[in-house]
Amino acid sequence: MQKFLIVGGNRLKGTIRASGSKNATLPVLAACILNGSKNIIHEVPILKDVAVMKDVLTYLGARVVCEGSTFIVDSADVQPVEISEDLMRRMRASNLVLGSMLGRFGRVKISYPGGCQIGSRPMNLHFKGMQAMGAVIKERYGYIAARAEKLTGADIHLDLPSVGATENLMMAAVLARGNTTIRNAAKEPEMVDLQNFLNKMGARVKGAGTDTIKIEGVRPSDLHAAEHTVIPDRIEAGTHLVAAAITGGEVTLTNVIPEHMEPLLAKMREAGVDIITGDDYVRVQGAGQIRAVDIKTMPYPGFPTDMQPQMMALLSLAEGTSIITETVFENRFKHVGELRRMGADIKVEGQSAIVEGVERLSGAYLEASDLRAGAALVIAALAAENGTILENVTHIDRGYERLETKYNALGARIVRVHD
Ligand code: EPZ
Numbered sequence: 001m002q003k004f005l006i007v008g009g010n011r012l013k014g015t016i017r018a019s020g021s022k023n024a025t026l027p028v029l030a031a032c033i034l035n036g037s038k039n040i041i042h043e044v045p046i047l048k049d050v051a052v053m054k055d056v057l058t059y060l061g062a063r064v065v066c067e068g069s070t071f072i073v074d075s076a077d078v079q080p081v082e083i084s085e086d087l088m089r090r091m092r093a094s095n096l097v098l099g100s101m102l103g104r105f106g107r108v109k110i111s112y113p114g115g116c117q118i119g120s121r122p123m124n125l126h127f128k129g130m131q132a133m134g135a136v137i138k139e140r141y142g143y144i145a146a147r148a149e150k151l152t153g154a155d156i157h158l159d160l161p162s163v164g165a166t167e168n169l170m171m172a173a174v175l176a177r178g179n180t181t182i183r184n185a186a187k188e189p190e191m192v193d194l195q196n197f198l199n200k201m202g203a204r205v206k207g208a209g210t211d212t213i214k215i216e217g218v219r220p221s222d223l224h225a226a227e228h229t230v231i232p233d234r235i236e237a238g239t240h241l242v243a244a245a246i247t248g249g250e251v252t253l254t255n256v257i258p259e260h261m262e263p264l265l266a267k268m269r270e271a272g273v274d275i276i277t278g279d280d281y282v283r284v285q286g287a288g289q290i291r292a293v294d295i296k297t298m299p300y301p302g303f304p305t306d307m308q309p310q311m312m313a314l315l316s317l318a319e320g321t322s323i324i325t326e327t328v329f330e331n332r333f334k335h336v337g338e339l340r341r342m343g344a345d346i347k348v349e350g351q352s353a354i355v356e357g358v359e360r361l362s363g364a365y366l367e368a369s370d371l372r373a374g375a376a377l378v379i380a381a382l383a384a385e386n387g388t389i390l391e392n393v394t395h396i397d398r399g400y401e402r403l404e405t406k407y408n409a410l411g412a413r414i415v416r417v418h419d
Pocket of ligand 1 (some may be wrong): 373
């Protein structure tokens with residue numbers, strides 16, 4: 001196991017360049033399956049989850065060459081082989097190959113990706129949309145088998161704006177016969193990035209970023225190789241902003257799209273954090289007193305659930321009482337117990353956490369349960385007096401590239417220990 005030893009108390013100062021978005025990269029890599037050509041993807045973050053998606057694509061027959069943050073993905077030899085259970089279990093988002101495999105081959109068999117720490121993560125909306133397009137879906141013994149002679153365009157209304165279901169259905173619809181409309185679609189910026197990549201390869205997708213996405217089915221011969229640069233990671237960048245704020249530091253984030261971070265920036269400003277934005281940078285400055293605020297996580301453009309744990313760490317030291325309500329996932333308060341070990345005063349009532357701000361946090365022996373909860377505990381430890389030992393930091397590596405290196409360059413004191 002790997003752990004971080006963290007000594008808090010230093011203010012973070014300096015500049016961090018955000019990496020490419022993990023949650024844009026994963027669907028874009030899955031979409032490379034569709035065109036059977038050589039695709040070039042830039043700004044790919046070096047993360048464990050991306051490495052798993054690379055392994056899944058390679059297992060399916062793609063040739064993936066990594067040159068730094070550029071991936072060359074040649075999907076000419078991809079075959080609809082059955083993806084093994086252990087590979088699927090390594091990352092839930094491997095389910096994103098469902099749409100592109102079904103769209104290109106008319107059949108796919110994957111192991112059910114299973115739930116994780118933050119919730120059961122069902123796929124019923126993915127299946128409902130594919131069934132509407134003519135697919136027959138069989139789920140048994142932990143496997144999902146989907147077949148369709150040829151997908152036909154359909155009018156699909158999602159019960160809720162699922163990110164993964166929107167992405168899978170966008171990809172499945174690219175080669176379907178006729179037109180598909182996805183209503184109540186997710187509106188996250190990663191949907192727009194996927195649309196842009198699909199259109200670069202010859203697909204005809206429009207409306208991403210709104211709640212209605214329209215896809216005009218094309219023929220396989222209409223698709224060709226594409227080159228794409230993935231958008232910056234708004235959640236990684238947001239995490240760094242909170243780390244700067246909790247230490248009273250001054251940090252500039254570069255390679256960001258401030259508009260994508262607006263829901264978070266608005267809430268941080270409400271909490272009294274002094275934030276300046278430019279065209280492609282965001283800066284946190286000053287060590288003002290953090291004020292309590294109420295947060296309710298919602299699909300984009302609401303407050304992002306992936307920033308909920310990090311904001312809870314910050315609000316643990318705010319003046320006043322904050323109420324944080326998690327509406328997206330049913331079990332995303334695993335970090336509460338760990339923050340309380342540091343002296344935070346937090347009570348969970350149903351889907352809400354009541355956070356009474358305290359004067360200070362103290363270092364403790366902690367465990368990371370998932371990538372965002374782990375990041376929240378790093379943030380809390382940076383502000384805590386004395387030392388913290390944080391176990392299971394490989395969770396953090398799933399979504400953050402060399403987090404300790406980035407923070408130590410700003411004055412943090414984090415050592416990674418390999419047991
Ligand atoms: C994506 O997960 C992200 N992952 C998550 O980021 C993010 O938290 C989530 O969207 C919400 O923004 C990637 O993009 C790889 P959903 P996804 O389908 O697609 C329910 C991170 O930290 N639901 O929008 O799995 C589901 O149970 C990760 O980077 C159904 O009920 O999220 C959840 O409660 C964590 N049926 C809610 O919808 C379905 O068929 C949102 O899930 C699908 C989803």
